[in-house]
Amino acid sequence: MNFDAWIETLPIEIKQDTLWKVEAYRLSLFLSEICWHDVSELIKDDRTRSLADQLYRAVGSVSANIAEGYSKSTGRDRARFYEYALGSARESRDWYYKAHHVLKNEVVQHRINLATQIIRLLLTMVPQQRATKGIREEQAPYEIDAPEDL
Numbered sequence: 001m002n003f004d005a006w007i008e009t010l011p012i013e014i015k016q017d018t019l020w021k022v023e024a025y026r027l028s029l030f031l032s033e034i035c036w037h038d039v040s041e042l043i044k045d046d047r048t049r050s051l052a053d054q055l056y057r058a059v060g061s062v063s064a065n066i067a068e069g070y071s072k073s074t075g076r077d078r079a080r081f082y083e084y085a086l087g088s089a090r091e092s093r094d095w096y097y098k099a100h101h102v103l104k105n106e107v108v109q110h111r112i113n114l115a116t117q118i119i120r121l122l123l124t125m126v127p128q129q130r131a132t133k134g135i136r137e138e139q140a141p142y143e144i145d146a147p148e149d150l
Helices: 003-009 012-016 023-042 046-070 075-101 105-130
Strands: none
Touching (some): 023 075, 075 105
């Protein structure tokens, strides 16, 4: 499955969310989709059964942490979750390399390249968020009618 064909299969609610604008999120969600097929191959061999579990958890964690971080109100909080995603992306790349004994070389190289692209995006996003102030609503004036004798 290629990226464009995959996008057509997504629920409209995912594509209409503002989170969808984040390229690292789109790519990591796609990686989790194609990872499903990879772990299905890895799980067939007893020697790579635990590798399959670790790989799927790491890959799934990337988009989940981006999604959670995106919803935080301060740059510092967003950066923290984007750092978690960064760690999971690097872990995913590491597990994909270790899977090269079972998966085809071109599959492994494609996944490593995709993970590296996500890592590069996150390495840009983290410092940007660290420098961002929080989202703040304007303060509305607060007035009450108090009795004059108070």
